[in-house]
Amino acid sequence: MQLEEAAKRLNDSETKLARLRRQDKVGSTKSSPGSGTKSAKVEPRSTSPIHLSQGSTRNQPHSKTELLIPAVIPKVSQPTKLAGSSGKAPVSSSAHTSPSVSSQSISATKEKGDKSYRTSSKQEVELQDRGTKRKFEQKEHKELIPLVRTSSSPSIIRCYASNHISSQHKRKLRSLSLCPVNDQLFVTSALDGIVNLWQVQANGSGASLLSSTDCASPKQRRWPEDIAWHPEGNSLFSVYSADSGDSQVSVLNLNRTQGKARVTFLEDKPHVKGIINSIVFPPWENTCFVTGGSDHAVVIWKETDAENVWKPRALHRNMHSSAVMGVAGMCQKQIILSAGADKRIVGFDANVGRAEFKHQIESKCMSVLPNPCDFNLFMVQAG
Numbered sequence: 001m002q003l004e005e006a007a008k009r010l011n012d013s014e015t016k017l018a019r020l021r022r023q024d025k026v027g028s029t030k031s032s033p034g035s036g037t038k039s040a041k042v043e044p045r046s047t048s049p050i051h052l053s054q055g056s057t058r059n060q061p062h063s064k065t066e067l068l069i070p071a072v073i074p075k076v077s078q079p080t081k082l083a084g085s086s087g088k089a090p091v092s093s094s095a096h097t098s099p100s101v102s103s104q105s106i107s108a109t110k111e112k113g114d115k116s117y118r119t120s121s122k123q124e125v126e127l128q129d130r131g132t133k134r135k136f137e138q139k140e141h142k143e144l145i146p147l148v149r150t151s152s153s154p155s156i157i158r159c160y161a162s163n164h165i166s167s168q169h170k171r172k173l174r175s176l177s178l179c180p181v182n183d184q185l186f187v188t189s190a191l192d193g194i195v196n197l198w199q200v201q202a203n204g205s206g207a208s209l210l211s212s213t214d215c216a217s218p219k220q221r222r223w224p225e226d227i228a229w230h231p232e233g234n235s236l237f238s239v240y241s242a243d244s245g246d247s248q249v250s251v252l253n254l255n256r257t258q259g260k261a262r263v264t265f266l267e268d269k270p271h272v273k274g275i276i277n278s279i280v281f282p283p284w285e286n287t288c289f290v291t292g293g294s295d296h297a298v299v300i301w302k303e304t305d306a307e308n309v310w311k312p313r314a315l316h317r318n319m320h321s322s323a324v325m326g327v328a329g330m331c332q333k334q335i336i337l338s339a340g341a342d343k344r345i346v347g348f349d350a351n352v353g354r355a356e357f358k359h360q361i362e363s364k365c366m367s368v369l370p371n372p373c374d375f376n377l378f379m380v381q382a383g
Contacts, residue, residue: 165206168196175226181233189215193223195236195252211254215263219246228279231287239279239291242271249279249291249301251308270299270312274323278367282329282336290315290336292324298338300350319346319355326367332375339365339380 167173169190179185184200186207193216198207215224217240224238236252247265256262274294281289288302289310297317301310315336322342329336334350341364347356363382371377 163204163206168209168212169194174223177227177229177236179233180229180231185210185233187227187229187236189224189227189238191223193217193221195224195227195238197254213252213262215250215252217241217246217250218265220244222246224250225275225277226279228281228289231281237279237281237289239276241275242269242273242293242295245269248276249310264308266301266308266310268301268310268312270314271295271297277323277325278327280327280329282334283331283372284329284334290327290329292327292338294323296320296322296324296340298324298327298336298346298348300336315348315350315353316346316355319348319358320344325365326381328368328370328378330370330375330378331372337368337370337378339368341365345378345380 171191320340
């Protein structure tokens with residue numbers, strides 16, 4: 001209805017304009033430049049909206065749709081359609097104004113349409129950039145730590161592709177540790193006291209057994225409770241029990257050397273009693289390792305100039321009221337995390353010699369794993 005009314009008004013304007021032209025031809029007076037006669041020449045270039053009302057909007061070229069914009073610039077609710085829509089251009093009720101005003105309005109609307117088109121194009125580019133960024137972030141989140149870090153609720157990590165291989169152990173497995181310098185190597189230990197060195201096959205379909213070493217303690221023939229790789233990847237450290245005066249830490253040299261024992265046991269015995277549950281090398285420049293035991297103690301061992309000689313020093317013995325089940329070193333600071341069966345997590349500053357923080361949860365703590373990227377995050381295994 002609005003289009004028909006506007007067409008009628010425009011038809012009336014054309015009639016008046018024709019009458020003015022006849023008067024100009026008959027009269028002797030010349031029209032001034034601002035009278036509208038000169039700018040009336042712009043009108044034949046425009047497409048009359050009367051044809052639009054007769055159903056020719058579908059055949060109207062898209063590049064001339066802005067010419068249908070009236071003198072008064074309307075409020076466009078969807079500016080992105082101006083450059084590509086046909087026949088939907090709004091028509092104002094002020095079509096009886098002079099053609100000079102209409103031509104200015106048309107040019108202004110063209111600029112607005114071009115601006116809207118640029119804006120829509122910019123929005124499309126931004127949307128495409130955002131889409132690309134989301135895809136890139138999804139690829140990054142395939143890593144374990146970012147996946148867990150960005151989750152606000154507990155997550156289940158499933159392994160869909162796996163291969164089962166025989167452990168080659170005669171008794172139950174006790175621990176498994178990955179090589180820090182070669183991702184194709186790992187070791188396993190079991191209740192039979194044997195430590196096996198494995199290499200993952202090239203296609204990942206299985207693993208090949210490279211060597212087997214008897215690492216049972218010399219007196220009680222205890223199996224390794226936990227094992228840890230030296231940061232250089234050339235030796236393995238195992239912990240045992242503090243009962244019956246048995247050796248507490250052993251070193252397995254993976255480089256075969258003539259005239260030297262492959263497994264050596266450290267002389268110092270800082271733990272008082274019970275099983276030594278955990279051993280770890282903190283990610284620090286100065287090489288050392290930390291042990292946590294059932295005697296509530298956390299002990300740091302520092303390397304000396306002598307070969308296979310490590311000197312222990314107790315960091316704390318009374319901050320846990322039960323067995324220390326897991327220890328770990330933080331990347332950002334020289335802080336040792338300890339998790340205990342007393343449901344406590346303690347962060348101890350090895351340089352200052354005091355506890356940096358303490359936390360308590362509702363369940364027993366079996367192990368702890370700090371986040372290498374964020375100082376404030378760490379993972380705790382509860383049991």
